[in-house]
Amino acid sequence: xxxxxxxxxxxxxxxxxxxxxxxxxxxxxxxxxxxxxxxxxxxxxxxxxxxxxxxxxxxxxxxxxxxxxxxxxxxxxxxxxxxxxxxxxxxxxxxxxxxxxxxxxxxxxxxxxxxxxxxxxxxxxxxxxxxxxxxxxxxxxxxxxxxxxxxxxxxxxxxxxxxxxxxxxxxxxxxxxxxxxxxxxxxxxxxxxxxxxxxxxxxxxxxxxxxxxxxxxxxxxxxxxxxxxxxxxxxxxxxxxxxxxxxxxxxxxxxxxxxxxxxxxxxxxx
Amino acid sequence: xxxxxxxxxxxxxxxxxxxxxxxxxxxxxxxxxxxxxxxxxxxxxxxxxxxxxxxxxxxxxxxxxxxxxxxxxxxxxxxxxxxxxxxxxxxxxxxxxxxxxxxxxxxxxxxxxxxxxxxxxxxxxxxxxxxxxxxxxxxxxxxxxxxxxxxxxxxxxxxxxxxxxxxxxxxxxxxxxxxxxxxxxxxxxxxxxxxxxxxxxxxxxxxxxxxxxxxxxxxxxxxxxxxxxxxxxxxxxxxxxxxxxxxxxxxxxxxxxxxxxxxxxxxxxx
Numbered sequence: 001x002x003x004x005x006x007x008x009x010x011x012x013x014x015x016x017x018x019x020x021x022x023x024x025x026x027x028x029x030x031x032x033x034x035x036x037x038x039x040x041x042x043x044x045x046x047x048x049x050x051x052x053x054x055x056x057x058x059x060x061x062x063x064x065x066x067x068x069x070x071x072x073x074x075x076x077x078x079x080x081x082x083x084x085x086x087x088x089x090x091x092x093x094x095x096x097x098x099x100x101x102x103x104x105x106x107x108x109x110x111x112x113x114x115x116x117x118x119x120x121x122x123x124x125x126x127x128x129x130x131x132x133x134x135x136x137x138x139x140x141x142x143x144x145x146x147x148x149x150x151x152x153x154x155x156x157x158x159x160x161x162x163x164x165x166x167x168x169x170x171x172x173x174x175x176x177x178x179x180x181x182x183x184x185x186x187x188x189x190x191x192x193x194x195x196x197x198x199x200x201x202x203x204x205x206x207x208x209x210x211x212x213x214x215x216x217x218x219x220x221x222x223x224x225x226x227x228x229x230x231x232x233x234x235x236x237x238x239x240x241x242x243x244x245x246x247x248x249x250x251x252x253x254x255x256x257x258x259x260x261x262x263x264x265x266x267x268x269x270x
Numbered sequence: 271x272x273x274x275x276x277x278x279x280x281x282x283x284x285x286x287x288x289x290x291x292x293x294x295x296x297x298x299x300x301x302x303x304x305x306x307x308x309x310x311x312x313x314x315x316x317x318x319x320x321x322x323x324x325x326x327x328x329x330x331x332x333x334x335x336x337x338x339x340x341x342x343x344x345x346x347x348x349x350x351x352x353x354x355x356x357x358x359x360x361x362x363x364x365x366x367x368x369x370x371x372x373x374x375x376x377x378x379x380x381x382x383x384x385x386x387x388x389x390x391x392x393x394x395x396x397x398x399x400x401x402x403x404x405x406x407x408x409x410x411x412x413x414x415x416x417x418x419x420x421x422x423x424x425x426x427x428x429x430x431x432x433x434x435x436x437x438x439x440x441x442x443x444x445x446x447x448x449x450x451x452x453x454x455x456x457x458x459x460x461x462x463x464x465x466x467x468x469x470x471x472x473x474x475x476x477x478x479x480x481x482x483x484x485x486x487x488x489x490x491x492x493x494x495x496x497x498x499x500x501x502x503x504x505x506x507x508x509x510x511x512x513x514x515x516x517x518x519x520x521x522x523x524x525x526x527x528x529x530x531x532x533x534x535x536x537x538x539x540x
Contacts, residue, residue: 033326035316046305056303061329091470092490093477132473200361203402207363220362
C-alpha cells in the first residue's frame with residue numbers, strides 16, 4: 001500500500017511538471033497593419049514569456065477598431081492561460097484599447113485612483129494632468145495596475161489579461177515589472193546548428209532525428225547568403241538531456257553526410 | 271429621364287470606386303512565436319498590398335500545427351477579399367502548410383506537373399530532384415502556381431488564397447511576380463508630421479482635426495529619444511485633396527500651439 005501511494009504521488013508530480021502554459025498576444029495597431037512600423041513586440045514578448053515558462057501560441061494583429069479588438073480578446077482569453085495586448089493605451093483619440101476590452105469583458109470603464117495619482121505626480125513638473133492625460137488612468141472596473149517608470153502611464157491587468165503599451169521600450173519596462181510574478185511551467189530550451197547545406201539535402205535526417213527524440217522538435221530555417229544556400233536547424237525541448245542528445249545525434253548525422261555544422265547557428269545576413 | 275439615368279450611373283461608379291479591398295495574412299511559423307526570428311513579412315506584405323489598393327486588415331501568427339492553420343485559414347478566407355499565408359512550404363518535415371490548407375479546403379494534395387518540371391530543371395545541376403525536394407511540388411488540387419526565380423520552388427494560388435514562402439527575400443520575389451495582377455481599389459495614401467511634443471499636449475487638436483476631414487484618419491505614435499518626448503502623426507486617406515487639407519490644418523494647429531512640425535516625420539531612433 002505505501003508503494004502504491006508513493007507511485008500515485010509521483011504520477012501527480014509529473015502531471016504538474018509537464019503542464020504546458022500558453023499565452024496569446026493581440027497587437028492593436030493600424031501602424032503595424034499599414035506596414036509603417038515593423039513590429040518588435042512579438043519577439044520580445046515571446047522571449048520574455050519563454051523565460052517565465054510560458055509558450056506564446058498565437059498572435060493576432062488587429063486594427064484600432066473596437067469590434068476587431070473585442071473579437072480577438074474574447075476568442076483568445078478563454079483558450080490560453082494568459083492574454084497579452086499591446087498598443088492603444090495612450091492619451092489620444094486613436095487609443096481605444098481600454099474601452100474595447102471593457103466591452104469584451106462586459107464591465108464599465110472607471111478612473112483608477114492609484115493610476116490617477118501616479119499620473120498626477122508624473123505630470124506635476126510636466127505641464128499638469130490634462131483631460132487627455134487622465135485618459136491613461138482609465139481601466140476596466142476591477143483591474144490592477146502594471147507600473148512603469150518610463151512614461152508614468154501604467155499597464156493594466158484584469159484576470160488573465162495584461163494590457164501593455166505598444167512602444168517597445170515601454171512594453172519592455174512593463175514586462176520587466178512582471179518578471180517572476182506570473183505562474184509558468186518549464187521553459188522551452190533550444191539549441192541551433194548552422195550548416196551550409198540545402199535543407200532538402202538533409203530532410204530525411206531531420207525527420208528521423210526528431211522522431212528518435214521524444215519531446216524534441218527540429219525546425220529548419222533556410223537562408224541565402226552571398227549566393228550560397230544554408231540552413232539553421234533549431235532543436236527545442238523542455239528536457240535538457242533529450243535536447244543535448246538530439247543535438248549530438250544531428251551533428252553526427254550531418255557529419256556522416258559530409259556537412260560540418262556550427263553550434264549556435266549561422267547568421268543569415270552575414 | 272436621361273438625367274436620372276446619368277445620375278444612376280454616377281452612383282454606381284462611386285460605389286465601385288469606394289469599395290475597400292481587404293486582405294488577411296496568416297504567418298505560419300514556430301520561429302516567429304518562439305521569438306527566435308523577428309518577423310519582416312507583415313510590413314513588406316502590408317506595403318505591397320497598399321500599392322495594389324488592398325488593405326491588410328488582420329494578421330494571425332500560428333504555430334506549425336495543422337489544426338491551428340486550418341482554423342485560421344478557414345476563419346479568414348471567407349471574410350476578406352484575399353488571404354495570404356507565409357511559411358511552411360519548404361522540403362522538410364516541419365513544412366505542413368500545403369497539407370493543412372488542403373484539409374481546410376477539403377481537397378486532396380496532388381503533385382503539380384508544372385511545379386515538378388520547374389523543380390526538376392532547377393535541381394538538374396544541383397544534385398537532382400530528391401523525394402524531399404519533390405514535396406515542394408505538392409499543391410491543393412485545383413491550385414495554380416506563383417513562380418519565383420530565386421529558389422525554384424513556386425508559391426501557390428488557390429481561389430483567393432496566396433500561399434507564399436516564409437523567407438522574406440523569397441516572399442518579396444513572389445509578391446513582385448503578383449504585382450498588378452490582383453484586383454484592388456484606391457491605395458491608401460499617408461503623410462507624416464513629426465513633432466517634439468508629448469502627444470497628450472495635442473490630443474484635442476488631433477481629435478478635432480480628424481473629425482473636420484471626412485475619410486481621414488490621424489494616428490499618433492509617441493517616441494522617446496535621448497531623454498526627449500516626441501510623436502509622429504500619420505494622416506491617412508484614399509482622397510488626396512482631403513489628405514493635403516488635413517495635413518495643412520494639423521501643421522497650422524500645431525504651430526498655433528507653439529510646436530514646429532517636420533514633414534515626413536522624425537525617426538524615433540535618431
